[in-house]
Amino acid sequence: MPRLDMQAESLFEKLWNGHLVRPQTDETPAIMYIDLHLVHEVTSPQGFDLLREQGIGVRCSGRTLATLDHSTPTLPADENGQRPWVTEQASRQVQTLQGNCEEFGIELHGWDSPSRGVVHVMGPELGATQPGMTIVCGDSHTSTHGAFGALAFGIGTTEVGHVLATQCLLQNKPRSMRINLEGELGKGVTAKDLALHIINRIGMHGGTGHVIEYAGAAVRGLDMESRMTLCNMTIEAGAKAGMVAPDQITIDYLRGRPRLPEGEAFEQAARQWLQLASDPGAHFDQEISLDASTVAPRITYGTNPAMSINVGERVPTATSDSQEKALSYMDLRAGQSLAERPIDLVFIGSCTNGRISDLRAAANVLRDRRIAPHVRMLVVPGSEAVLREAEQEGLDELFRSAGAEWRLPGCSMCIAMNGDLVPPGKTAVSTSNRNFEGRQGAGSRTLLASPETAAACAVAGRIASFAEIKSDSKTTPEIT
């Protein structure tokens, strides 16, 4: 029986206690200091307006970092430098952020920056995301940064204004949950599959009001990009944040990144990061254990991320009106095999699965294969850095010769507000994070999966696993 030590603190408690400008009382929330504020064009304009109304500046411009990602076209500018904006308003929104960053002295990774990227891909690449930090952004997938042992969560635009003005937020202490993931993920099973499995088990509001720490052998075995995928999807279970304690894998990922110190200063920081791990005996309001070795490649079939099955399983019977409605929206019947379902589009990208390891995984499936003739496939790197790395490895050529489109970095078809969208009634297999009704465009139907599975579906032209298309030598001869 582990001793419940009142002095023992969890990773979350260490970060919570370490950032209190004022503690929470019975009448007032805590005032929490924010170490890093990430900003993008969609959720910030009205936040900057608060500064103008108050006649004040950004309190800590050095703790604020901006990028262009949501409304931005992923096709290049024409010969006159004109970008194919979806609307004038989208262009104006980006200009507004450019103007705001200039006016308030904020580092913006705009069109000319070699670091521009989807906000949750760019932050870690620059080493702006560091263990022990509090990180916020007007974006729910800010939970991604928890992979580094940061307390990172999404906020609304009013709060974006609060942080710009005061570098602080009013917060009530959330509850804590630890999910122990024992065992090892099987071959061909990814962090995306693990995340979909967890959300399916705890439900899409199973984490509401909680910060989740992922622990156990399966998490320790994940590389940083996989941990980011896992923490990214935490909000899909309703949780405020997901976290993984820093370890040697975290340190090795961060060493040498632009925003980090070098030499002994880095090693000293690294030693402190290792102290952040939850103490033995630390208290959690909820604790769950799952056996990661039983997780298989997963795919969603409904209209929320909790509605997932193993690839190859049949559509389950609806147990509520909302599930019934979801099946009807997706044009699926209980008991139906998903393999019968033709697909129209495949999207590889997003803050969930738009990193270099995700692109390599998709490329590995497409090597010496072609996508089905009726399928349109978009590959959208998560950042300029991912794009460069992929092009150096020849992945752009590989995707193009397989029949896919290679695009510029951005959120693209995950949120479908830049013109990249799934047409009404069409079915997409997507590596993004949400399969809500109309998420990828009005009337779109989304099935969420890992890059491996999504690429396999592109080849098969229907729902299929990588294992299945590997063995399907008649239509897809494997040359490697």
Place this chain on the structure above:
Amino acid sequence: MRAFTALSGPILVLAEENIDTDQIIPARYLTVTDFDGIGEHVFADWRHDAEGELLTGHVLNKPRARKSPILVAGHNFGCGSSREHAPQALLDFGFRVVISSEIADIFKANAQNIGLLPVVLEAEQHARVLEMDGEEITVDLEHSRVTVQMADRAVQHWSFSIDPFARHCLLRGLDRFDYLSQAEPDIKKFEERL
């Protein structure tokens, strides 16, 4: 922020569970740089057909929708994206209160920040109010309670819990920013330790 003390009015029920912020306002309406008139796009894809024609039969397109200050929604309302455009659109459309048996964290914080009152009721009470579409109820923040008249005309008071500071600010129409900015000396002190 407009103060909220109490109000009585007819409720509008959207009984679906897990109504996410992409439903409340689809992403293509997020390219705005202010929130003026954003209520026009609330539940845009529920209120229009594939050709963009208004579905006159939808409850949100009935004249009573704009006259209902209280939205009652199924379990886990406001999940998904952090877009404040969602509560802003509901507020601009005319709602002042959202009632559910569970409301997602970020949506709830956003709503409280802009003066849209989120009310979480017990499952049993929630189930009953879901059956009362169009009927008048009272939401009283001063006493943190919802008052309903049952079919047998008996009046019931249901208390709800709400974060005390959010309640304090809503009752007085106080902007939470003012409290934060008054903490400046403490923020400075904290920063000196960094």
